Amino acid sequence: MYGQYNTIDEANRAVLDKIVAGAPFLLDVVPAKSVIEELNGKVLLHAGPPTKWENMPSPMQGSCVGAALFEGWASNADEAFKMLENGEVEFIPCHHVNAVGPMGGITSGSMPVLVVENRDGGNRAYCTMNEGIGKVLRFGAYSEEVTNRLAWMRDVLGPVLSKALKETEDGMNINVMIAKAITMGDEFHQRNIAGSLIFLKEIAPYILKTDASEEEKQAVIKFLADTDQFFLNIAMATGKSIMDTARTIQHGTVVTAMCRNGYEFGIRIAGMGDQWFTAPVNTPQGLFFTGYSQDMACSDMGDSAITETFGVGGFAMIAAPGVTRFVGAGGFEDALKTSNEMLEICIDQNPNFSIPTWDFQGSCLGIDARKVVELGIEPVINTGIAHKEAGVGQIGAGTVRAPLACFEKAIDAYAVKLGLIDPQ
């Protein structure tokens, strides 16, 4: 019934073994369309499970406009809006083409993407690079400042990093960077400053070795030094590459993806392969910049919950005392409670990523959809909060919960597929 496995627990263990065995390497930065065939037409990738233009929240639509302008499909925003409304652009979830995208997740063919290979499975995963904070595409901004930055990333940042990575012997071993950064207070969703620093420290000598101009080298290093969240996108591609290898085992109840499109939250479990199980998204709760408040918050979006799926992010709150106060106004004890609570819905702990502030326990490993339903504990996700109107950008940060209904639907479908229960 469970393939070569005698029980669901055995199948789940096999998935967990794949996650632990994951050997992610950052190989390259390349134009998205060179590795994602589908992006060679008028196509945009988006975050979350499949969606339609009319269901996208305003910031996600704003990102689409920005991408259309960046690609030169339209000469102004009005034109871009019309074109998108008319259905001239095809939408594909990032997850369907080995990719993940932050917030809106809007990815177009000319955008450079990080290439992460999981040497255990031999598969690759892609993610755009972090644009920094302020007016950025992923939060729905599409002004000239945004498209100019995207152009610089395409013309300078991407090519320079690509050259630098080629100077390395074998790509960059990401597990090593994660293992170090988690001891330095990162949880890889809300806080990536240590990971970003480590990345900069590792890559800087290779950047200097490239034949790029002094000016370009300096600009690239300055950008990396300024971009605290740069490592987030590396962590996301890493999570995707590892979870994609793990879900080649098509049995059991381990959650293999969690993502949001601002309309629906979607999950996958190993035993149900590519199928999405969706429910309406929640809206993140958190702290806001002045002038902004909870009622201006956009509904939950982004593929970044792949970090939580992988066992870090909100699940590793305890590793990041510096941002614990986003879980409430509480302190260390609240962070501890959060991680301990998340451990209740996970099957084991990952020995690769030992957390000092957690008595050196490993990070969470393998969300069991059964446990989520049994205990009614919804996975917690650390997240940035976008303004619900396009163009305003980030207005705060906080946490959000994955809706229980996704997990109920997933295990129900699995039990039905196995013939253990009649459909409802």
Next chain:
Amino acid sequence: MLHTIIKQNSYQDSVNLMLLTNKLSTMEGVNKVQVMMGTPANKDIFKSSGLYSEDLERAAANDMCIVVDTDADEKIEEILEEIDTYLNNQSINNSKEEFQTVKTWDKAMKALPNANMALISTPGQYAAEEADKALDNGLHVLIFSDNVTVEDERRLKEKAHDKGLLVMGPDCGTSIVSGVPVAFANVVKPGNIGIVGASGTGIQEVSVQVDRLGGGVSSAIGTGGRDLSDKIGAITMLDAIRALANHKDTEVITMISKPPAKEVRDEVVELLQSVSKPVVAIFLGEEPHNHEGNIYYANTLEETAAIAVDLASGNTVKPNYYGAAIEVPSVNLNADQKTIKGLYSGGTLGYEAATLISRGLGLAQSGHHDEGYLLSADGFEVADLGDDIYTQGKPHPMIDPDTRIQFFKKAAEDDSTAIILFDVVLGYGSHEDMASALVPGIQKIQQEAKAKGKEIYFVATVCGTNQDPQDIADQKAKLESAGVILRDSNNQAVRTALGMLDIQIEEKDKEVVAGKETASKDFTVSEAIEKLLKEKPSVVNVGLKKFTEAITANNGRVVQFDWRPVAGGNERMRKVLSVLR
């Protein structure tokens, strides 16, 4: 007007600054305020929130920027002080708990690897399932929950017996395990008297009386009220007797039960007779006339304790423990006032009162009465207010005074009522200050009675020790100052109340007669049971968090299992989960 203050080189985390901003926003006279580090991105945020000024251009990334929009310039000083105070007091107060909180058995057993006992207080329909899991984890179980079917009880107890474990309960309110009070229990001195009882408040009263008379308790094992029924066959009682017989530091065994089914009674008594230690037994409601061999039979819970303490100190057992005169206050009653209303929070204390009053009135043993009444004859009533019918959707009267005050009022409205008899049970689990909760109701009734030209007397016993978390002296003083006549035991309180109506109960001397010869029995118990009586327990507390207090305060270890019904009680999901095991 906008004021910009830049604090150079004073880096603060953005989260701290957001919290600080929230705090400052609530200050009077502040229209808008924002505190951020002076990074370019943050300067943009200042712009978009309408708080930008040229001054901000001076700020570098490591400078803290404070922009305040206020009409009152003098506010600035106050705001700066507030910022300093806030930044200097960032450590967050934690009340660190002494135990971990978990939500699954897996985590519970990881958090407390040496756990040897589970305390289960989930809603009744789920208790058997959790008890089963506890047994699978090799734990003794105390099931506080009621409404467990007798079939489940039997199955669980058989399973436990086969595994060398004890199931205390269901509906077991009280145990004291190696000196640690579990659920509703008093803090009694340690000693050499072991107690096993099919009654919660029976155990509480006996252990409290033992403490008051200078003795001490090794362990007290509650079996649950149905253990001695023919359907269960005293599985737990028999195992507990073996355990106490085998326990080196227990020198006297005390057994408390209501009259059981005959075959069960015979089996229990036969086992007790073969124990090489002296035994004190009370089958509440029976009137024993003799002691038999090593078994001393008592009529009341106080006598049970008194005999046990004498035996434990090597004294000869007296032929009669009711010699001392009980002081009976003089009363001033109307001709109509002839009856006692016993309104109890402790079921067994009520049962004892009903038994004694029945005897005083020369009634046959009362048998079953409706609606939680233990006695209802000629206007004399004794009610167990902890009975299920009074606790539907309401807290137990040991925790909540309301039901009792209602019944006090109802009793006072009956013209025949002369005396209201009641109990205040102290110890862990019970109300922190029941005396203060009851006194206003009592005073009101007394005043109303006086207005009608009569007196209504309140007689009570406080079941508690000097070591209990409530201050017993204070509880007594509060009740006495309200005119409540207090006695040291329930037995004395009932006899005092009867005496006030000129009713006496005579107790005959008891002789020791030879016990029956019994075949020698096997008293070996499992290692797990031996350990339960020898070491402070490590407890998985499944359900009511309140129960952790007693355990941690008495050096037991505990992990709190925050129990929720599986899948929130969603039936379809329960089925799905059960097939996906």
